[in-house]
Amino acid sequence: MMILRSSPPSPFGRKVKIAAALLGLDKEITIEKTDTTDASDTIRKQNPLGKIPALILEDGSVLHDSPVILDYLDHRAGGAKIIPSEPNARYAALTLQSLCDGVLDACLLQVYEGRWRPAEKHEKKWVDYQAEKVNAKFFIVGPADVLKRYEREVEKAPFRRIKAKYSFRSYDELQEMFESTTRYREVSDHFLG
Numbered sequence: 001m002m003i004l005r006s007s008p009p010s011p012f013g014r015k016v017k018i019a020a021a022l023l024g025l026d027k028e029i030t031i032e033k034t035d036t037t038d039a040s041d042t043i044r045k046q047n048p049l050g051k052i053p054a055l056i057l058e059d060g061s062v063l064h065d066s067p068v069i070l071d072y073l074d075h076r077a078g079g080a081k082i083i084p085s086e087p088n089a090r091y092a093a094l095t096l097q098s099l100c101d102g103v104l105d106a107c108l109l110q111v112y113e114g115r116w117r118p119a120e121k122h123e124k125k126w127v128d129y130q131a132e133k134v135n136a137k138f139f140i141v142g143p144a145d146v147l148k149r150y151e152r153e154v155e156k157a158p159f160r161r162i163k164a165k166y167s168f169r170s171y172d173e174l175q176e177m178f179e180s181t182t183r184y185r186e187v188s189d190h191f192l193g
């Protein structure tokens, strides 16, 4: 059994959970809740950067960050399932992943402004700059019929609320939306047949 160090609201952790489900590997992974803000959490030993997600393999070795974990899961599932092997398709997929990760980073930087700095020190220019990246680049790739059904949920995506509130509560709302709307298996069937 592999162990995924993650936390329910973590977008990068959810990315790994979705990949595992798409690849049919979710039953081989136990999720161990992690608090990256807790200095005594073992994540800081497992990943010297103290970041989640981190995937602990059966032999005790630790993989991070999420692109590395996805690459490993794809390999473990037989290869070229979510990351193509043909060079053009492969580098297009990896670049798309990098873009999506960048959007998540821009979301997190807005959240961290609220989490780590007192309200009077929030730098609006910085937060707006990150929000621009999210607003400009946020999109979903997939078959039209699947997207149609998710459109309504995307409209409800609370990124703007995160921007407005910088609070854990908004993040919890994001998590709630995710739990109520994401159907891993359904998505898996559409994307992988």
Ligand SMILES: N[C@@H](CCC(=O)N[C@@H](CS)C(=O)NCC(=O)O)C(=O)O
Pocket (backbone or CB within 6 Å): 009, 010, 011, 012, 013, 036, 049, 050, 051, 052, 053, 065, 066, 067, 101, 108
């Ligand atoms: N590039 C990393 C980003 C991971 C990341 O930023 N994780 C956040 C939670 S979603 C985290 O651990 N933050 C705590 C920290 O930065 O110390 C990946 O793709 O896994």
